[in-house]
Amino acid sequence: MSTTIAESVKLLDKVALIACGRRAGKTASCAACARKAPALLNIAATGALDALAAAICGSHSSACQDCHTKAETIIDETVEVPCVA
Numbered sequence: 001m002s003t004t005i006a007e008s009v010k011l012l013d014k015v016a017l018i019a020c021g022r023r024a025g026k027t028a029s030c031a032a033c034a035r036k037a038p039a040l041l042n043i044a045a046t047g048a049l050d051a052l053a054a055a056i057c058g059s060h061s062s063a064c065q066d067c068h069t070k071a072e073t074i075i076d077e078t079v080e081v082p083c084v085a
């Protein structure tokens with residue numbers, strides 16, 4: 001079974017949607033957020049919350065509270081926990 005590519009595409013969609021602003025009934029991000037998603041996912045993989053928030057916000061130094069919350073959500077939902085035994 002090889003679902004790796006499909007899984008990572010799903011993950012990118014999710015990251016894009018969170019960055020764009022997730023709400024009920026919304027199933028896809030805008031094109032701009034979809035384009036940013038691979039970079040956001042890369043940052044999320046490093047666990048750098050501030051850098052991720054800044055990337056979502058489009059700022060180099062500081063992000064707004066809203067984007068900090070989005071960054072936390074992305075890290076929460078993308079970090080894999082392979083073994084919790």
Ligand SMILES: [Zn+2]
Binds near residue numbers: 019020021034
């Ligand atoms: Zn968007």
Ligand SMILES: [Zn+2]
Binds near residue numbers: 065066
């Ligand atoms: Zn922001």
